[in-house]
Amino acid sequence: MTCSEFLKELSDYLDNTTDQRIRAELEDHLHWCHNCYVVCNTTKRTIEIYRDSQLFELPDDLRNRLRTAIIGKCKQHKAKTDA
Amino acid sequence: MGAIESKVSEPVSDESVLVNAARNGDVGAFEQLVRRYDRNVFRIAQHITQNREDAEDVVQDAFLKAFQNLGQFQGQSKFYTWLVRIAVNEALMRLRRRRPERTVSLDEDVKTEEDSIPREVADWSPNPEQLYSQAELKDILSKTIQGLSPGFRTVFVLRDVEALSTEETAEALNLSIPAVKSRLLRARLQLRERLNKYFKRRNGDSKQ
Secondary structure, three states: OOHHHHHHHHHHHHOOOOOHHHHHHHHHHHHHOHHHHHHHHHHHHHHHHHHOOOOOOOOHHHHHHHHHHHHHHHHHHHHHHHO | OHHHHHHOOOOHHHHHHHHHHHHOOOHHHHHHHHHHHHHHHHHHHHHHHOOHHHHHHHHHHHHHHHHHOHHHOOOOOOHHHHHHHHHHHHHHHHHHHHOOOOOOOOOOOOOOOHHHOOOOOOOEOOOHHHHOOHHHHHHHHHHHHHOOOHHHHHHHHHHHHOOOOHHHHHHHHOOOHHHHHHHHHHHHHHHHHHHHHHHEOOHHHOOO
């Protein structure tokens, strides 16, 4: 397996959706190719860092304000369609 | 388990009861659906638009559109996937309005694979998050993902942040499964490359 073949399979490998034969080939490649090992490891960390980042959390006050607005508009819509 | 279970989302069967009630005009049932998914919709909207006001508008408009069009929701997909589809469309529309000079489309594709070939291969610090304060880290992550094209960052956010499956992402974005997979791989590799400069191992491995 070449490095570019490894890269093509990287996402499926990280998502654990490769079949066992390909997975064994990928892991064999990782044993001897330091560059792919680093790319694999840092890509995995990239995903984890974003997943755990709590980026763009919705603050409670804004959340309440938005929900009130949404429900108000839904009630208006319902009143119109019921009329 | 007891009280902790309240954090776990309700089973889908309960959701279909709420969706049916909301479809029949029960605003209270719809409010429960809003409470269940408003945080997710806000996060997706802010990731796509990169603008707080736009994200707020997207949340309001996406939920209102969902309520108005519940009659068209067939129930073949999950309510959440259907809602995400509405929210993504609303977010892209606002992005287009804000950046009329640039094409904003999920169909855009990068012509070559060049953008995703790792150029810098450096190992990262054992705990890269600890190199920065929480606020600094959020700023780095936000700026870095902003550099991706809207199509790439949308796929990354749905798959890797919101944990939708490949199939759900394809459905929400009206893309084929191979297209989702190809964009996801490139998005992941591009983010990795861009984060290198912040997280790569330095001498002594401590904050400068």
